[in-house]
Amino acid sequence: TFVQATQPPDITKQQLIEADAVFRRDLIKKNASAKAAVGKAPAAKAAGAAPGGGELAAATLDAAKRVADGLPVGDAKKARTDGSDCDALAKMLVQGVVRLLKNRQLAGKGPLPLSELPGEFKAQWKVNFNLPQTGVTDAATLFARWPHKVEVITENGVQMVQLSKKAEGKAKGAAPAKAAETPKMPPVAAAPPPAAERPAPAAATKAPPAAKDAPSVPKRGGAPTRPPASIEDFLWNIHQVLAAQPDRLAIDQLKEAYSKHLGHKCVVERFLVVGEGGLAATLKRIPHIVSLSSDSDGTTFVQATQPPDITKQQLIEADAVFRRDLIKKNASAKAAVGKAPAAKAAGAAPGGGELAAATLDAAKRVADGLPVGDAKKARTDGSDCDALAKMLVQGVVRLLKNRQLAGKGPLPLSELPGEFKAQWKVNFNLPQTGVTDAATLFARWPHKVEVITENGVQMVQLSKKAEGKAKGAAPAKAAETPKMPPVAAAPPPAAERPAPAAATKAPPAAKDAPSVPKRGGAPTRPPASIEDFLWNIHQVLAAQPDRLAIDQLKEAYSKHLGHKCVVERFLVVGEGGLAATLKRIPHIVSLSSDSDGTTFVQATQ
16 A cells, blocks of 8 residues: 655645645535435335335435545435345334333333334334335334344233343433434434423433533434534534533533533544643633633533524634634744744844743743743743753754764864854853853763863764764654754755764564655754644655555654654544545555555555
8 A cells, every 4th residue: 555645745734734725625515415415315205105205215225325435425326226225225124113112111101002103103204114125014023024123012901112132121221321322223324302392311321420410411313414524513512501401510520421412422633633741731721612611629610602693604604714713823932932043143232141031931821832922031040051052062962973973983063162153043042051161061961062172172072872872763754853952043055954863673664665765954843733743745746756644654754753643643544544644635645556466556646
C-alpha cells in the first residue's frame, strides 16, 4: 500500500484549509441527501400496498444497506424480488416485533394478542405489518422460524406473542444505552412514534457515581439515534444533550447523560484528543460548545454555551467562526513573537535585557497556548539572566552538533559570535547573561560543552556526554533538543548549514519504492492544529519525486520536517491501520496499490 498527496504540490496552506472545509461540507450534504432519500421509501410504502410493493420493500432494504456502507443511494441497482428479499423482509419484521415486545415489557405489559399486533406495530413504526410480502400467510408461521427471539402461546383460546425466554432475559438485563446494538427496524429511517405512545426506557442497571448534589440526568424516550459520523455531528449531539438538562451537569455524568438522551455510547476519543488532563481539559478546547464551571468542593460542571434553540447549521457556522478566529489568533501570536528577536538584533541599547526577557516570556506563553498581547511586563531580575544564559548555551550546543555532523572540529571562542549570528541571525549577546566571557558561561554547563586550549587558542566543543548523544542521534530526533534562544528566528540559508546525517536505522522500504529525500536545515515545530498537520503531510508528499510507499510515510515526514510524525494526535487510527485513516482525507492524500499489494500515497493538491 502506498500513499501520495492528493492536492497539487504548489498549493498554499490557506488553499488546502479551504479545500478541507469544502470536503467536509460536501460530505455533510452527501450524508444528509442519502438519509433523506432513504426516509422517503418507507413513507411511499405506507401510502398504500399496491402491486409491486414487494419491490419497494426490497428497494428500501437495499438503500439502507448502501447508506450503512457509505454508498450513494441514487445509483442503487434495481431491487430484486426473489426469495432472498422475502427472507430479509421477514427477518426485519421479526426484529421490529422484538423491539416492540421489549418496549411493552419495560412498560410492565404482558404478551401481545396476535389480533392486536398489526395495530401496535403501525403505531410504533408508522408502517403496516405487511405479512404477505414475507411469503407466509399468518404471523404464527412467521414467528415459528425464529423460536430464539419470539414465541406464540395460547391463553384462554387467544393466540399471543411474547419474547422467548432467551430474548426476555436479555431485555431485562439490558440498559437503555445498549438499545443501539439491537438490529435496525425493517422500515428504514421511519419516524419514531409520538412520545405519548411509547414507553420510556428503563433505568440502567448500574449508573456511575453522581457528583454531590448533582441533578439527576433526564431520559429521552423513543428509539436510539445513529452515532455521529463527523466532528460536526458529535458537537451537535453534545449541545443537544447539555441543552436538554434542567441545570448544569456534573462532568462525570456527561457520558451517562449522552447515552440516555441519544441511545448510543459517547466516544469522545473518536473526535477529540483526550490527554493527561482528562475530559475537562479536552472540553476546555471547545468553549464555543461547552462551558465549564467549578463548585466550592472542586466538582466540575458543564453546560451548553450556545442557546438551546439554535439550529444545527447555526452551530456548525459558529464552530467554523471559532476555528477561523483561533487560526488568526495563533498566527498573530507567532508574528508577535517573531518580531521580538528582530528588534533585539537591531541594536543592544540600554534596556536590552528587558527585551530579551520579554521575548522569553512571549515564547513561553505561545507554548502554553496563551495570547501574547496581555503578557505581563518583563522582569529584569537574575532569573531572566539565568534563563537567557541557558538558552544561549542550548543554541551553542545545536551549533556544535551541526559542525560535528559536517565533520568540523572544535570552534575557537573568537569565531563563536560570528558563527552564532550566521546560524541564528541574532547576536551572541553575552553581557545580558551576567558574565563577562564565554568560558565562564560554559563552565556552568560542563555536561553540555567544555572549553579546551589548543596551541594557545581557547576553543569550545561538546562535552563527552553530549558528543556521544550527537553521534548516535538520528536527524528526526533533532526536534527533541531544547529550543533556540532567539524565538522564531529564521533558519540560515541552506548553503550555510550542513545537511543532517542519515538515520542510524531506517524501516524496511517497500519493493522498488523510491528512496526518501532528506530536507536540510533545522527542524520545524510540531503541528499545533489539524490544519497544520494536514499542511505538513501535503508538504512531505509534494516534495517526493514519485509516489511514496505508505510504510515510508512517517520516515519521510521526520526527515523532511525534523520532528516525529504522530498521526494519532490528529486522526483516529483504527483496526484498518494508516491506510484506512488516510482514505478518510482523500482531498489531501491519494492512495494507490501496486500489483503485489503494496500501497502508495501521493499529494492530492
